[in-house]
Amino acid sequence: MTEKKILFDSALKGAGIALSKTPTEVIEVVKNSGLRGRGGAGFPTGLKWEIAAKSQGEHYIICNADEGEPGTFKDRLILSTVPLNVIEGIIIASHAVGAKQAYIYLRGEYNYFLPKIRKAIKKARPLMEKIELNLDIVVGQGAYICGEETAILNSIEGHRPEPRKRPPYPAEKGLYGSPTVVNNVETLAMVPLIFLGIFDPKKRLCSLSGDVEKPGVFEILEGKQIGKILEEAKPIGIPKAICFGASGGIMPYDPCMEITEENIKERGCFFGSGTIIIVNHTHSIVELCESIQKFFVHESCGYCMSCREGSKRMLEYIKRISAGKATMKDLNKLEELCNFVSVASFCALGRSMPLHILTALRHFREEFVRKCR
Amino acid sequence: MENKKKALLLNELGKAQKREGRLSKKELAKIAKKVCMPENEVFSTATFYSFLTLEKRAKHSILLCNCPAEYLRSSDKISKYLEKKLKVKLGQTTKDKKIYLGMTSCIGLCDKAPALLVDGKPVVNVTTKKIDELLRSLK
Ligand code: SF4
Numbered sequence: 001m002t003e004k005k006i007l008f009d010s011a012l013k014g015a016g017i018a019l020s021k022t023p024t025e026v027i028e029v030v031k032n033s034g035l036r037g038r039g040g041a042g043f044p045t046g047l048k049w050e051i052a053a054k055s056q057g058e059h060y061i062i063c064n065a066d067e068g069e070p071g072t073f074k075d076r077l078i079l080s081t082v083p084l085n086v087i088e089g090i091i092i093a094s095h096a097v098g099a100k101q102a103y104i105y106l107r108g109e110y111n112y113f114l115p116k117i118r119k120a121i122k123k124a125r126p127l128m129e130k131i132e133l134n135l136d137i138v139v140g141q142g143a144y145i146c147g148e149e150t151a152i153l154n155s156i157e158g159h160r161p162e163p164r165k166r167p168p169y170p171a172e173k174g175l176y177g178s179p180t181v182v183n184n185v186e187t188l189a190m191v192p193l194i195f196l197g198i199f200d201p202k203k204r205l206c207s208l209s210g211d212v213e214k215p216g217v218f219e220i221l222e223g224k225q226i227g228k229i230l231e232e233a234k235p236i237g238i239p240k241a242i243c244f245g246a247s248g249g250i251m252p253y254d255p256c257m258e259i260t261e262e263n264i265k266e267r268g269c270f271f272g273s274g275t276i277i278i279v280n281h282t283h284s285i286v287e288l289c290e291s292i293q294k295f296f297v298h299e300s301c302g303y304c305m306s307c308r309e310g311s312k313r314m315l316e317y318i319k320r321i322s323a324g325k326a327t328m329k330d331l332n333k334l335e336e337l338c339n340f341v342s343v344a345s346f347c348a349l350g351r352s353m354p355l356h357i358l359t360a361l362r363h364f365r366e367e368f369v370r371k372c373r
Numbered sequence: 374m375e376n377k378k379k380a381l382l383l384n385e386l387g388k389a390q391k392r393e394g395r396l397s398k399k400e401l402a403k404i405a406k407k408v409c410m411p412e413n414e415v416f417s418t419a420t421f422y423s424f425l426t427l428e429k430r431a432k433h434s435i436l437l438c439n440c441p442a443e444y445l446r447s448s449d450k451i452s453k454y455l456e457k458k459l460k461v462k463l464g465q466t467t468k469d470k471k472i473y474l475g476m477t478s479c480i481g482l483c484d485k486a487p488a489l490l491v492d493g494k495p496v497v498n499v500t501t502k503k504i505d506e507l508l509r510s511l512k
């Protein structure tokens with residue numbers, strides 16, 4: 001029995017086994033494996049494939065390699081150590097839904113991975129020819145919003161990458177209105193492991209950074225205590241808070257907390273892309289929120305008013321609080337605005353944007369109050 | 374077939390930007406023809422992305438990562454230092470048109486923060502000393 005390691009090099013064996021099965025069988029296997037999307041939303045992968053396979057039209061597969069969530073770098077590790085696994089995942093998905101055209105949407109910031117990916121594609125060519133699959137790489141040009149699964153469709157079609165209304169979901173009506181499966185890098189890299197019998201749905205990659213001596217990608221088993229992981233990563237200073245990326249919220253550090261989606265959700269946060277940023281006692285939560293909010297002002301695509309304008313007004317409030325020039329009334333206004341933006345925005349970016357401030361206000365309110373007049 | 378051509382647009386724009394350092398009207402028209410799309414739509418797409426520019430920015434580009442993990446590892450100190458050294462603000466080009474200093478969304482190097490993207494290549498664990506060396510090498 002091979003060890004159940006996430007970064008195990010499948011060396012085309014997983015795809016080989018999958019291609020010897022019928023598409024329906026492949027979908028069944030993936031469904032039963034318990035694999036869920038690792039990009040954020042956590043939609044069951046097999047189900048997504050099934051919906052696409054049943055929808056009429058030409059089919060497309062898109063590998064979303066536009067991971068731009070701040071603090072997330074596990075895709076970088078996958079692309080540099082086991083790029084072939086990702087290609088295998090694409091091949092298996094294409095076989096399952098009957099796609100003849102697939103795209104890898106690589107973020108511009110990862111441009112330097114192109115030679116590695118091209119080499120992996122070359123290695124997988126015989127398998128691709130077997131199912132008559134054509135695989136192209138589209139290189140992004142610097143836009144965080146392209147990580148959104150409908151924005152990526154507009155981007156590949158050559159339009160401005162603004163998100164589309166959902167439903168219809170891409171699996172029914174995606175690229176050029178045809179059924180399209182959009183899976184992220186980590187999800188696709190797991191697929192060949194399923195067919196090798198070494199996939200464990202409870203294990204996932206987590207990008208750990210911030211105030212630690214040894215940041216990096218950790219393979220964690222669901223339910224592991226956060227304190228145990230930090231023992232390996234060696235904190236700098238006294239850990240005070242955990243920030244789950246820009247759109248995952250902020251909560252107090254608790255060494256005994258077991259890492260599960262539910263535990264994190266209970267505290268108002270969101271573990272979607274497996275990002276953990278450790279914040280120590282030297283940093284002010286207000287200033288952390290300011291830096292996150294700056295990021296959102298930069299990345300809002302500008303399509304809808306609540307996110308485009310809301311992001312800027314939110315930043316103004318935080319800056320004022322941070323500078324000690326705000327009143328309690330301002331703080332209440334900020335909270336009101338956050339609640340508004342989180343329901344009125346068009347896509348997930350805008351709706352999750354206020355989460356860091358709302359969770360910070362829930363857990364670290366006194367830091368804000370102390371700065372208000 | 375036409376659909377496949379459209380998917381090439383972003384790659385074509387990226388290549389032209391790299392070759393010319395900007396996207397001229399002529400270039401955009403040429404690309405529009407190649408991918409069978411109206412010129413105005415190509416223009417509208419091109420102006421969305423932060424790596425694509427209509428005017429020549431500079432010979433070199435230094436991009437700072439704007440993510441909170443970088444912030445915790447004092448990336449603001451690095452950005453202030455760069456601003457002082459180059460005598461520009463974020464989002465501006467130096468007077469001699471040599472270096473553009475900008476911001477980009479997370480470059481996925483938070484484990485090696487602070488990090489920069491210099492002409493598309495990553496520079497990690499940046500210190501003020503490293504910046505001095507870097508600026509000297511960017512001739
Ligand atoms: S919520 Fe923000 S990112 Fe999403 S469509 Fe609206 S402006 Fe664009």
